[in-house]
Amino acid sequence: VSVCIRGSEKTGIWGSREQLGVRFPSSVWDVAISSQTRRFSLDFTAQLKVKRRIAMLHDYNLPFGPWGQEQTEEQAKEHTALLAAFELACASRHLADFVDKWGEGRFRARCCYAADYGYYDPVPQSLCPWEDKHAFVTFISPCPEKGLSIFARLAESMPEVQFLAVKTVAWTKPWHEQMLRKLENVKVVAAADKIGEILGVTK
Structure with missing residues (x-):
């Protein structure tokens, strides 16, 4: 878990799910961002005291639609209920449209291109795929x-x-x-x- 308190640098905190859950019992955060939409990640984030919850959506790992990860019916219902408590920041317009189509209006999704890996990193060095080392x-x-x-x-x-x-x-x-x-x-x-x-x- 990465924590950023006003006026301080981002701090990484490690521990079990239970340890992390009681790490800040009296803290109320402005925003909690889950970097993925997996059920266990949402479940942990949902128990924190926050004013706003956002989940970053990069793929089809959702409890609805044709390509979700395998889940029991009970797990899918739990996953759906958890997801409804979050705003979804989708990495592409396609994903936002996917949520609108398959979520049947139950979820708040918006396109947020910044919610993707390495978006603000420097431009990487140019690759030369015609060189011998590029073999695969x-x-x-x-x-x-x-x-x-x-x-x-x-x-x-x-x-x-x-x-x-x-x-x-x-x-x-x-x-x-x-x-x-x-x-x-x-x-x-x-x-x-x-x-x-x-x-x-x-x-």
Whole structure:
């Protein structure tokens, strides 16, 4: 959890869910921002004493629509109730429209381009994908929702091309990884903290 009190620098605080929940029992915050819309993150943020709650939406991890993460019916209802207490800052107009369409008017969503990773970072150094070190066609978070079957078919049909599958905890399941490792021209790696490491080897 990152905390910013008026006139002070941002401070990072670590602990279990229970420890964080009682860390500031008498504090009332102006705004609480959840950097994601996962149920457990919203549940924690919802218990804080705040005047306004905002959740940043970067993907389809929502309790409605055709591409949400797997949940039981009870979990989906809880997730929906939690989400209704937040304003949604969507990373694109597409996501804001997605919420309006599938949320059936139950949620407050607005486009907020600043609510995305590295938006205010300096412009990165130009890449030269024609150089030899850029050897892979890269697929981030391989999973059925993002076209795993298409990726696998492309790899099979182009054995002369090297593919890089960057697995992530939220999307790539063990059986997805097992399937990819059977393809000789696919290299499976874990996600890196610095995206530049992945882009540096991508065509």
